[in-house]
Amino acid sequence: MRAFLFALLLGASTIINTPVSAAAISPELSGRTEQGLKIEIYSSLSPLLINRIHSWHIRILDLNNLAVSVEQLTIIGGMPEHDHGLPTQPQITARLENGDYLLEGVRFHMPGKWRLVVTMNREGEDDQAVIEFQL
Amino acid sequence: MKKLLSIVVVLVFFAVMAWNFAAPPIPSQWSEEQQALISSLSLAKLPPLADDPSNRVADNPLAAELGQRLYFDTRLSSNNSVACASCHNPELMFTDGLSLAMGLAIGPRHTPSLVGLSYSPWFYWDGRKDSQWAQALAPLEASHEHATDRVQLLHLLASDSVYTEMYAQLFGPLPTVLNLPGSASPLGDSRQQTAWNNMDEGSQRTVSRFFSNLGKAIAAYERKIVPGTSRFDEYAEQLINSSATQQGDLLSNTEIAGLNLFIGKAQCVSCHNSPLFTNNEFHNTGVLAVSGQLPTMGRYEGIRTARNDPFNCLGEFSDASPQQCIELRFARDENDLVGALKTPTLRNVTLTAPYMHGGQMASLAEVIEHYNDAPTSMLSHNEAKPLGLRAVERRQLESFLHTLTAPLATAEKWLSAATD
Numbered sequence: 001m002r003a004f005l006f007a008l009l010l011g012a013s014t015i016i017n018t019p020v021s022a023a024a025i026s027p028e029l030s031g032r033t034e035q036g037l038k039i040e041i042y043s044s045l046s047p048l049l050i051n052r053i054h055s056w057h058i059r060i061l062d063l064n065n066l067a068v069s070v071e072q073l074t075i076i077g078g079m080p081e082h083d084h085g086l087p088t089q090p091q092i093t094a095r096l097e098n099g100d101y102l103l104e105g106v107r108f109h110m111p112g113k114w115r116l117v118v119t120m121n122r123e124g125e126d127d128q129a130v131i132e133f134q135l
Numbered sequence: 136m137k138k139l140l141s142i143v144v145v146l147v148f149f150a151v152m153a154w155n156f157a158a159p160p161i162p163s164q165w166s167e168e169q170q171a172l173i174s175s176l177s178l179a180k181l182p183p184l185a186d187d188p189s190n191r192v193a194d195n196p197l198a199a200e201l202g203q204r205l206y207f208d209t210r211l212s213s214n215n216s217v218a219c220a221s222c223h224n225p226e227l228m229f230t231d232g233l234s235l236a237m238g239l240a241i242g243p244r245h246t247p248s249l250v251g252l253s254y255s256p257w258f259y260w261d262g263r264k265d266s267q268w269a270q271a272l273a274p275l276e277a278s279h280e281h282a283t284d285r286v287q288l289l290h291l292l293a294s295d296s297v298y299t300e301m302y303a304q305l306f307g308p309l310p311t312v313l314n315l316p317g318s319a320s321p322l323g324d325s326r327q328q329t330a331w332n333n334m335d336e337g338s339q340r341t342v343s344r345f346f347s348n349l350g351k352a353i354a355a356y357e358r359k360i361v362p363g364t365s366r367f368d369e370y371a372e373q374l375i376n377s378s379a380t381q382q383g384d385l386l387s388n389t390e391i392a393g394l395n396l397f398i399g400k401a402q403c404v405s406c407h408n409s410p411l412f413t414n415n416e417f418h419n420t421g422v423l424a425v426s427g428q429l430p431t432m433g434r435y436e437g438i439r440t441a442r443n444d445p446f447n448c449l450g451e452f453s454d455a456s457p458q459q460c461i462e463l464r465f466a467r468d469e470n471d472l473v474g475a476l477k478t479p480t481l482r483n484v485t486l487t488a489p490y491m492h493g494g495q496m497a498s499l500a501e502v503i504e505h506y507n508d509a510p511t512s513m514l515s516h517n518e519a520k521p522l523g524l525r526a527v528e529r530r531q532l533e534s535f536l537h538t539l540t541a542p543l544a545t546a547e548k549w550l551s552a553a554t555d
């Protein structure tokens with residue numbers, strides 16, 4: 001898989017735990033990091049379809065379901081069977097009031113298996129989640 | 136011994152022939168995954184055309200009518216002989232049947248079809264325009280196409296009462312042509328550029344605003360050009376009720392076998408996907424450069440041109456807010472886009488020969504042969520891999536492509552010049 005990288009330095013902030021209101025909808029995608037954090041992805045396009053540009057809210061939760069702040073958030077996306085990345089260059093453009101990170105410019109252009117690698121840096125330590133899904 | 140050798144040679148000959156030409160049986164059922172893929176290609180799954188926030192008249196009926204007039208009007212050229220319809224001919228599925236486009240001179244690229252093109256976020260083979268209205272402007276001023284310019288066009292519209300009236304209803308009164316030269320453009324020859332540079336900045340912006348409005352009207356017309364339901368679509372729709380590969384007599388066994396290859400072994404569906412049979416993305420598939428030309432840099436250069444285009448979504452002539460220019464803001468520009476060109480639609484592909492960005496391939500059989508071989512790319516790397524399709528499979532695949540041909544769903548009145 002050719003890596004496709006987008007990252008945002010979120011500044012040297014301390015971890016803040018912000019309560020997340022009960023989600024009205026279930027996440028489109030989810031996964032768990034090596035250190036046990038939960039990643040939930042809420043999509044403006046549901047169900048996910050190819051060839052439609054859209055945005056995501058990325059929610060990072062600790063074991064108590066509290067939103068976690070990270071200093072750096074990096075996502076690599078691509079199709080492992082086709083050796084290519086995403087067709088666009090999505091970017092995290094905002095931190096929302098509920099603690100979600102807004103990712104804009106997401107588009108998939110082929111049917112098949114996709115893999116996302118979500119990497120974050122928190123208190124100087126790296127953590128990672130791999131999320132696979134079929135389109 | 137000699138007899139035995141003869142028998143072996145004959146057997147090998149027949150084995151090779153059978154391998155190449157004997158059709159394998161088609162599956163009796165589509166798998167769930169295959170059914171989903173076939174269904175995703177059906178025209179019934181085509182969503183309504185999204186708004187174009189950069190063009191406030193994109194879905195205005197009067198703008199489409201003005202656009203239609205402009206589209207078929209040969210006066211929009213320096214020798215009064217070239218219209219948009221000259222190359223994008225409705226009778227040829229909005230193509231021209233030529234290898235390379237022919238306006239006032241031969242151009243560097245093959246004319247793509249306009250059918251369903253309004254669904255694309257990018258235009259031109261290299262995606263150097265990010266809206267259909269911005270695309271429509273470029274040929275008007277290109278020396279090998281219409282070879283006119285924005286000031287000449289303003290004089291033309293001002294001299295035509297129908298144009299003047301329609302324009303005024305849509306965009307407000309035409310700018311005055313008093314004090315303007317007869318011909319000027321920032322993109323023309325030295326004479327046109329000198330005249331342009333002698334205009335004050337306010338006049339330049341006013342003229343460019345007028346020019347952008349012409350593109351917006353032409354785009355409003357082009358949004359009417361949409362494909363119609365084909366035999367494949369009827370077949371796909373019937374699959375909803377049954378997974379059996381045979382759906383009455385809608386497709387022949389050969390065509391079904393071709394469909395099976397299209398969504399499977401031949402991997403066509405990777406890029407030729409969704410109801411328009413294109414992902415509107417950019418891929419390097421090792422197509423040879425056009426004869427006499429250097430290999431194209433493709434999308435790598437195209438995205439850079441789009442970002443610098445004064446008529447792009449983020450520019451002053453766009454009606455969109457910056458937040459709405461999602462495709463432009465989040466476009467990729469990396470090295471792997473060198474030589475990558477846009478996936479064309481396969482709808483009506485049997486009617487739009489020749490093929491590829493330079494019309495290098497005369498037949499679908501040649502195109503399929505190309506993808507079967509997946510030759511090394513002249514620049515960067517070919518994303519496609521050799522397919523190992525047998526002769527019979529290549530024919531089946533071609534046979535399937537014939538099921539995508541259908542009359543347009545566009546109302547008849549849009550397929551020729553407006554009559555008063």
